[in-house]
Amino acid sequence: MSDEAGTPAEPIPGPAPDPQAEARENTLILELKHGKVTIELLPELAPQHVERIKALTRAGFYDNTPFHRVIEGFMAQGGDPTGTGRGGARDQGYPDLPAEFSAPGKARFVRGTCGMARTMDPNSASSQFFIMFAPAPSLDGQYTIWGRVVAGMEAVDRIKRGTGPNGMVQDPDRIVSARLAADLPPAA
Template identity: 45%
Template sequence: MIKNLCKKTAFFIITGLLFTVLLSGCGKPGSQGSSDQPSGHPNIQFEMENGDKMTFELYPEYAPETVNNFVSLAKSGFYNGLTFHRIIKGFMIQGGDPKGDGSGGSDKDIKGEFSSNGFTQNTLNHTKGIISMARSGDPNSASSQFFIMDGPAANLDGEYAAFGKLISGEETLDKIASTPVKANPNARGEVSLPTEKVVIKAVTILEK
C-alpha cells in the first residue's frame, strides 16, 4: 500500500492482488540524469538494530528528484530509529514513517517520477530487491515512506517511483519479510502489522 488513510497513510493502491486497499524488478541502469541531482549511482546501506545490513544502488537517471530526496533524508538522519511498519512476505516491506503506523512522512512531498504521471524515463520494474516510494492516491504525494520488493508485482510498474535495487544483503530482506505479522487496523485488517518491532538503526550513504 502506500500513503493514504489520514493525510499520509502510505499504503499501496494495489489493484489485482487481494491488497486492493489504499496503501500505498530490477531493470538495467539507464543513462539520463540531471546535473543538479546526485551524480553516478549512490550506494546506501540500511543497518538494522540487530546488526543485519542491506545495500542498495540508486539510479538518479531514472528518478532524479526521488533519489535526491531519499539521499537528503538519509544524510539528515531522518530514517535512523524508524521501523518497517508493514510487511507482506512475497510482496514487500514498507518503512520510513516517523509515526510508525503508515500515516506520517517528512515535511515535503515530491513529484511522482513514474510513467502514469507523465514521467516516462523511469522504466524500472518492481521485481524483488527494488526500492520504490510509497504514496497516496495523489501521484505527487510521496514523502519519506518507501517499500522494498520481496517479490515481483508488475501492476506497480509505471505507478510508483522505483529508484534503486538491492546489491547485497538479500538474506536480511528475506529475514525481515519473514517477520510474524497480524491484522493491521490501519490497513482495513490486512495481515501486515509486525508482531515485533523491526527497527532501522541507521541509513547511511556509502563512500565509493
C-alpha cells in the same frame, strides 16, 4: 578567454570524473538487525526522489525507523518515524514529491526493487519507501522506483512480517542506521 596575443586560450582541464566517487554517492547502506543491505540509488530514473532519500539519510531521519508494514511475498515498508503509516518527512517541513514513474519497460518492480510509498495521490511521496520481496507488475508505472538492492537481500527477507490484510507489524524490526557509502570512512 584569450591570451595576450589575442588567440583563444586553452581551457584548463578540471579533474577527471571519479566513477568510484559517484558510485559511493549513489550507494545507500541500511544496517538492519539481521545485517547490512546495500542499495544502488537510481538518479537516472527518479532524480528528485533520490535527492530526498540522500537528504533524509544525511539528516539521520531513517535511523531507528520501523518497517511498520510488511506483507509476506510482497514487500517491506518503512520510513515513517511514527510507525503508523501516516507520518513522514512532510511532518518536518519537506514538501511531497511529484511522481517520477518509469516508462513501461524501463524499470519494473521485481525482487529487490525499492519504491516510494504514497497515498492515492500520485504526487504525495514523502519519506516512506518499500523493498520488494517478489515481482509486482501491477505497481509498474504506478509508483516511483528509486533504487535496487544489490547486496544483503537475505537481511531484507528476515524482516518481521505483519499480520492481517494490511500487513501492520506489532513490535516491528527497525532500521538501525542508514548511511551513504560516500559518507562512511574508506574501507581499510
